[in-house]
Amino acid sequence: MPETVTQTWLNGRRVAAIGPVVLLSLVGLLALLPVAVILPMSFGLVGGGATNTLSADGYGTVFSESDFSRSLTLTTALAVRVPLGVVVGAWIAWLIVRVRVVGSRIYEFTLWFIFFLPNAPLLAGWILFLDSDYGLLNVAARGLGLNPLTDIYSVGGILWFQMVTNTTPIAALLLIPAMRTIDRVSDEAARVAGASPFRIWRSVIMPAVAPTAIVAGVAGLTRAMESFEAEQILGTPKDLIVLPSLIYEYVLDETPLITEAAAVSMFFIALMIVLTVAHAWLRRGQRQIALRSDQSVDPTDAYGARYRMAAGIGLGVLFFIGAGIPIGMLIVGSFMKVFGFWFIDMPFSTANWAEVLTGRNLSNALVTTIALGLAVAIAASLLFLAVAVMLRSGGPVLRTVVSGLIWLPWAIPGIILGLAVLELSLSAPVAWLVYGSLGPLIFAMLVRDMPLAVHLFSASLGQIDPDADAAARLAGAGPLRRFFRVTAPMIAPTIVVVFLLAFSSATKDVSSLILLAPPDAMTLPILTFQYLSTGAFESAAVVGVIAAFIALVMTMLALRVMRALDPSA
Amino acid sequence: MLRGIIVCAWAFATLASAAWAQDWPTESNADFDALLEAARAEGEIVIMGQPSLSEKFAAAFEADTGIKASFIPRGRGAERQRFYREVEADRLTIDVFLSGPTPFSLVEKDQLAPVRDMLLLRDLLAPEAWRGSALKWVDDAERYLPMPSIYAAGGILINTDIIDPASITSWDDLLAERMLDQVVMHNPARPGAGETLAMYLIDVKGEDFVRELLGNDRITLTSDYRQVVDLVARGTNPIALGALLANIQHYEDRGVDNLEIFWTNDVPGYVLGGGAVLAVPAGAPHPKAAAVFANWFLSQNGQEALALTQALPTDREDVDADLWPEYSDPRNRPELLNLYSQSWFFGTRLENRALLEGILAE
Known part of the structure; x- marks a missing residue:
């Protein structure tokens, strides 16, 4: 095995002995603690209505119910968006990074903007456009004498929303850094050999980013399986229940079926273990290499100006549909007297804005959202960088165990993670001291963020040339100095990315946090979700526009910092 | 105003x-x-x-x-x-x-x-x-x-631009072919207003009526409270069962004036x-x-x-x-059944709930 940079700093005996223990404890705490609550919960030993008698009745009830098989089928069917999203995301990333189509900076900016936006506002925007009764598209269609063209409250509606809002943008964002590391002469060499742009994408670029695409696919699949918010809003009216919604229904029941909800969650976790093994198998034999790229070569030379222009216009249309329409509709919706009532007298009003802006919920939510986002982002950046560093210095067994554990949290549906953290906060020694503060929310978000953050840090550390650290060591630099003067500057863009991802996830999440928010401390997405779920779509649209503005500022900041750290980005 | x-x-x-x-x-x-x-x-x-x-x-x-x-x-x-x-x-x-x-x-x-x-x-x-x-x-x-x-609940919400309230004098009128297709109801299979209404109907109209109302998949069911009222206001489904007062009020406060809720003698309604x-x-x-x-x-x-x-x-x-x-004021309406009473909520309701589950499973 080649020596890695982290191994060279962590070669002291003491660190070597303590490192694995610390690493396993940290990862184990975050990954296993929630499972340690959910497992006994599924056997009726913990949680509401617990009887202290071991029973598998929860599993029996769940697996014999038609609702379970129906929701499992639908959840699986909805997961088809993942491979499609990864392919489209890879295509978009290629156009932005390698082809550098006209407007590529704006498109990358838009991808980040969509990523930072919570789902709820975009949902409101899409509903106003695609609802079969009052969606603007269908109103226009009826005006032309046509039948309604779309119904957002359908399987197709959920698929569409998830594809354009989550699956594709996230896959593209994960693949963009990988695309940048491909040797810059590859495109030109393929072009000289007679390959068309599509052939270059398919035969040169895609194989080179395949490991990242697989990670994006696995990550996307697990997130798709546990996705909740859009399915709850768009699926509920037509009784389209996915597994996380089924769990929500169990918890919502008049006599909450916590045991059954936990049993479904354990099914998820088992599924996740299968996916993790599949992921490890797919990556077998792959070795991460330090990539060197000839900075003097411009890969865009391989593609003609006409192609770059045409592809740029095509991408522009796609981005207008994916982002422009829902944001535009959201802004319009926030000024409507009654959401979607286009033809009443004076359909527009500023009353919704006045009501939301003068209320105290908005200011509370703004403060909570920013405080939570910053706390989670700082903690995640420091903690998971440390985990990644220790992980790379560990032996193969430790790495295999920890790598598997790290992905486990994504198998836990948000609402169940919220219940598990609630249970921990209420019953674990000392933990209840922080109950009612932001502490449990920060813990829940760290659990959620661990898989992606550790993966990104590990990948980034793996791409550093070990010679750089070795040279600094020979020059007499100590471990800390080498880390801060050599390694940290090289992975600075990744630190920024993880910081932003963690900030964003804390400011987007609803399902994990809804049971944990302290009094008077809703986050903006929870406030939006509350408005949406109680039918106050107009107020939800107002909060959504404000959240969109925050996402816009976040995106500008993020890209400015990333470009300052890595001018090639 | x-x-x-x-x-x-x-x-x-x-x-x-x-x-x-x-x-x-x-x-x-x-x-x-x-x-x-x-x-x-x-x-x-x-x-x-x-x-x-x-x-x-x-x-x-x-x-x-x-x-x-x-x-x-x-x-x-x-x-x-x-x-x-x-x-x-x-x-x-x-x-x-x-x-x-x-x-x-x-x-x-x-x-x-x-x-x-x-x-x-x-x-x-x-x-x-x-x-x-x-x-x-x-x-x-x-x-x-x-x-x-x-407040008084359990009434029939209609769009007055499309439905004449005089055309519905009893709940049996809703079972007519031309009516069923126009009805939207909050889904009685989920906890909420539709379930409460169905359990009350079992009490006053009997199981067979509820079976006939729900059993033929003719009426539109939704689990979204806003949509129940929204579909009536737009005229897509001009008759609603299980609409919430808060949602009706939301539309009326914003100038939608074609909604009316009323009760018939055979189903006097209840209070919540x-x-x-x-x-x-x-x-x-x-x-x-x-x-x-x-x-x-x-x-x-x-x-x-x-x-x-x-x-x-x-x-x-x-x-x-x-x-x-x-319409939500229960005063002078002693016939309204109190569904928040201990005897109903923890007695009759549970019996009717079991019956409803049986009907929905058929």
Whole structure:
């Protein structure tokens, strides 16, 4: 095995002995603690209505119910968006990074903007456009004498929303850094050999980013399986229940079926273990290499100006549909007297804005959202960088165990993670001291963020040339100095990315946090979700526009910092 | 319109008050003064209730008492589980829970504090203060779960541009071929208004009627409350069953004027407490503040604040009836069945629920 940079700093005996223990404890705490609550919960030993008698009745009830098989089928069917999203995301990333189509900076900016936006506002925007009764598209269609063209409250509606809002943008964002590391002469060499742009994408670029695409696919699949918010809003009216919604229904029941909800969650976790093994198998034999790229070569030379222009216009249309329409509709919706009532007298009003802006919920939510986002982002950046560093210095067994554990949290549906953290906060020694503060929310978000953050840090550390650290060591630099003067500057863009991802996830999440928010401390997405779920779509649209503005500022900041750290980005 | 003007004026007055008003309680006593003093020393109360109460309603309480009201919203989702888990684990952050009758299950475990013992202001239990000469309670013992607000429900909502109310004289008319296709109902397979209505219909119209109404997949079912009213207002489905007062009010307040709700003689309807049943857990972290809240909530000021925020009719005689829509007012309608009563909620309802589950499974 080649020596890695982290191994060279962590070669002291003491660190070597303590490192694995610390690493396993940290990862184990975050990954296993929630499972340690959910497992006994599924056997009726913990949680509401617990009887202290071991029973598998929860599993029996769940697996014999038609609702379970129906929701499992639908959840699986909805997961088809993942491979499609990864392919489209890879295509978009290629156009932005390698082809550098006209407007590529704006498109990358838009991808980040969509990523930072919570789902709820975009949902409101899409509903106003695609609802079969009052969606603007269908109103226009009826005006032309046509039948309604779309119904957002359908399987197709959920698929569409998830594809354009989550699956594709996230896959593209994960693949963009990988695309940048491909040797810059590859495109030109393929072009000289007679390959068309599509052939270059398919035969040169895609194989080179395949490991990242697989990670994006696995990550996307697990997130798709546990996705909740859009399915709850768009699926509920037509009784389209996915597994996380089924769990929500169990918890919502008049006599909450916590045991059954936990049993479904354990099914998820088992599924996740299968996916993790599949992921490890797919990556077998792959070795991460330090990539060197000839900075003097411009890969865009391989593609003609006409192609770059045409592809740029095509991408522009796609981005207008994916982002422009829902944001535009959201802004319009926030000024409507009654959401979607286009033809009443004076359909527009500023009353919704006045009501939301003068209320105290908005200011509370703004403060909570920013405080939570910053706390989670700082903690995640420091903690998971440390985990990644220790992980790379560990032996193969430790790495295999920890790598598997790290992905486990994504198998836990948000609402169940919220219940598990609630249970921990209420019953674990000392933990209840922080109950009612932001502490449990920060813990829940760290659990959620661990898989992606550790993966990104590990990948980034793996791409550093070990010679750089070795040279600094020979020059007499100590471990800390080498880390801060050599390694940290090289992975600075990744630190920024993880910081932003963690900030964003804390400011987007609803399902994990809804049971944990302290009094008077809703986050903006929870406030939006509350408005949406109680039918106050107009107020939800107002909060959504404000959240969109925050996402816009976040995106500008993020890209400015990333470009300052890595001018090639 | 009048209600809109009153709401605006009240909201302005509430926002304008920087410090708590000195006009509540209008008639105090030494015991209550001592309680209020102790509650102010506690400094805060944490209320879990419907999200719409977190703004002006909470501000009105603060203005009247000088006690900070923090709020945890209880949507129609899983949030209420937090209250029950806190009670069970005896790690309470919530002082007051505004909900339906379900907290009654905590009475048997001694996990609820008796609200009656907290009521120190004289007029709160005075017969002349309440319609029917008494404050209503969920529990038969009349100690734990007061229910000051009730509204009439179980009617048929129609779009008057499309449906003539005279064309529906009984619920049997809804079973006609031309009618069934026009009906939207809140999904009775999910907990909520549609389920409640179906269980009530089993009582008054019988199982066969409910089977016929639901059994042929002709009516449109949705689990989205807003959509129930929305589809009627747009005329897509001009007849709705299981519509919520709050959603009807939302549309009417914004100028939609084609909605009408009415009852027929064969299904007179029922009353509900609108999620405004007051429960105080034993061991609340701010017990004095919770007691002050109980006194305020059942007073004219508290009920007025609730009516202004949610358009909920109150049983208090001294609150202006213009604050809620006439159709929701249960006064002079003794035939309405109280579905928040202990006997219905924990007796008949459960039997009918089993029957409904059987019908839906067919």
